[in-house]
Amino acid sequence: VPVRCSFSYPGVGWNNSDPVHGYWFRDVANVNTNKDAAVATNDPARTVREEARGRFRLLGDPRTENCSLDIRDARRSDQGTYFFRVERGPIVKWNYWGTKLYVRVKGPLTHIHVWGTLESGRPTNLTCSVPWACEQGTPPIFFWSGTSVSSLGPSVTRSSVLSLTPRPQDHDTNLTCRVTVRGANGTDVTLMGTIRLNVSSPGAEASPRGLTPTLPCLLQTPHGT
Numbered sequence: 001v002p003v004r005c006s007f008s009y010p011g012v013g014w015n016n017s018d019p020v021h022g023y024w025f026r027d028v029a030n031v032n033t034n035k036d037a038a039v040a041t042n043d044p045a046r047t048v049r050e051e052a053r054g055r056f057r058l059l060g061d062p063r064t065e066n067c068s069l070d071i072r073d074a075r076r077s078d079q080g081t082y083f084f085r086v087e088r089g090p091i092v093k094w095n096y097w098g099t100k101l102y103v104r105v106k107g108p109l110t111h112i113h114v115w116g117t118l119e120s121g122r123p124t125n126l127t128c129s130v131p132w133a134c135e136q137g138t139p140p141i142f143f144w145s146g147t148s149v150s151s152l153g154p155s156v157t158r159s160s161v162l163s164l165t166p167r168p169q170d171h172d173t174n175l176t177c178r179v180t181v182r183g184a185n186g187t188d189v190t191l192m193g194t195i196r197l198n199v200s201s202p203g204a205e206a207s208p209r210g211l212t213p214t215l216p217c218l219l220q221t222p223h224g225t
Contacts, residue, residue, distance in 0.1 A: 021043040
């Protein structure tokens with residue numbers, strides 16, 4: 001998720017040949033911007049926090065006063081306040097304490113939606129919804145499991161949309177959608193959503209009674225520009 005940001009700084013105390021370095025820091029107690037690791041920077045001489053490496057990126061070019069930030073594969077632990085810092089020449093070393101970015105990580109429900117009703121012998125589509133999968137994040141991998149899909153091939157059970165023709169014996173059985181996402185650091189995150197099928201009569205719908213998991217998707221609330 002890109003976070004748009006712009007800034008300005010004094011036009012004195014530096015030369016045109018001086019590089020412009022931008023830094024995004026986590027706003028924590030006793031942060032030392034002179035030596036602490038940032039979550040994102042274009043300064044090759046500075047380190048980046050291990051948990052942010054590969055996920056936080058300084059998207060903008062500080063030379064054009066652009067401090068835009070890009071965050072991928074958001075985690076619950078990313079929630080909090082961040083601030084920007086710019087350095088140019090021997091004098092310009094500014095922390096933008098008064099204009100901070102607050103990152104809120106939400107966990108929308110992962111759920112299975114039944115398009116229509118579940119009637120024995122009638123094909124029905126079910127969708128495994130993953131609203132937490134951010135557009136710029138890693139594409140998720142789906143896998144359906146349960147008695148009702150045990151005879152179906154992987155080309156059917158590995159899609160977000162499941163075409164199911166329920167049978168009488170599928171009534172009151174569980175149907176599970178497992179979603180796996182590979183994070184920017186290469187770690188797999190797998191969660192499951194389960195519903196109990198109701199295949200009793202025309203018009204009966206699937207009733208979600210099982211686990212409804214969550215996985216965070218980034219929502220940004222910038223307090224500045």
